[in-house]
Amino acid sequence: xxxxxxxxxxxxxTRGQQVTLRCSPKSGHDTVSWxxxxxxxxxxxxxxYYEEEERQRGNFPDRFSGHQFPNYSSELxxxxxxxxxxxxxLCASSNDGEANYGYTFGSGTRxxxx
Amino acid sequence: QKEVEQNSGPLSVPEGAIAxxxxxxxxxxxxxxxxxxxxxxKSPELIMSIYSNGxxxxxxxxxxxxKASQYVxxxxxxxxxxxxxxxxxxxxxxxxxNKLIFGTGTLLAVQP
Numbered sequence: 001x002x003x004x005x006x007x008x009x010x011x012x013x014t015r016g017q018q019v020t021l022r023c024s025p026k027s028g029h030d031t032v033s034w035x036x037x038x039x040x041x042x043x044x045x046x047x048x049y050y051e052e053e054e055r056q057r058g059n060f061p062d063r064f065s066g067h068q069f070p071n072y073s074s075e076l077x078x079x080x081x082x083x084x085x086x087x088x089x090l091c092a093s094s095n096d097g098e099a100n101y102g103y104t105f106g107s108g109t110r111x112x113x114x
Numbered sequence: 115q116k117e118v119e120q121n122s123g124p125l126s127v128p129e130g131a132i133a134x135x136x137x138x139x140x141x142x143x144x145x146x147x148x149x150x151x152x153x154x155x156k157s158p159e160l161i162m163s164i165y166s167n168g169x170x171x172x173x174x175x176x177x178x179x180x181k182a183s184q185y186v187x188x189x190x191x192x193x194x195x196x197x198x199x200x201x202x203x204x205x206x207x208x209x210x211x212n213k214l215i216f217g218t219g220t221l222l223a224v225q226p
Contacts, residue, residue: 033213042118042202042216043158056213090157094212102148102160102204103214 004093004106012112013081021076021109025093031055032074033103034066035090043090049074050096078111086113118205120217128225133190135220137203140184146206147179149188152219153199162188193224 005024013019031050035043045058049068063079092103117140127133150158164170164177176189200219207213
């Protein structure tokens with residue numbers, strides 16, 4: 001049973017460019033959450049998608065947007081990249097309605113903005 | 115602002131000793147608490163969850179929760195060099211999403 005999968009694993013972009021990161025949830029999960037982890041920091045909640053809609057958003061600008069598809073997979077888009085967007089981007093999936101037993105994260109996408 | 119505070123370390127312990135990692139949180143309404151282990155360059159791995167006051171043991175790991183003091187801790191017995199990693203404390207932030215609020219993590223170094 002595949003867990004949470006993310007692609008690509010590494011990415012290098014130039015300031016001002018746009019990037020799309022992808023996440024496939026664990027089988028049976030219908031909810032996807034995205035987190036940003038800057039170097040030396042804990043993960044920070046970006047947003048969560050359920051039923052193809054953004055359900056809650058953390059303290060991130062509108063340059064960060066997302067999408068969830070009917071098969072529950074999700075994309076994270078970041079526009080007008082800044083150097084400060086360099087981070088590990090983590091995806092976690094869960095099943096709505098279940099108690100929170102703790103998220104399992106994917107292996108992450110390491111984004112470097114130069 | 116809901117916060118989770120951890121000492122960044124590094125916490126250095128000799129092999130075979132007990133490592134004690136601590137975390138405080140600000141939201142008294144939080145009900146679920148988690149410890150994640152993160153090796154350098156890897157994603158966080160869930161190692162313990164705790165929901166009620168008291169202790170919860172799983173192998174060499176013991177999580178302790180004191181909601182009155184808003185304090186969570188993780189004890190690692192018989193520490194091994196392979197336990198060397200950053201340990202992240204996470205608290206459920208409430209609301210419909212069950213989002214997690216993380217501390218900055220404590221770096222643990224187990225010396226052989």
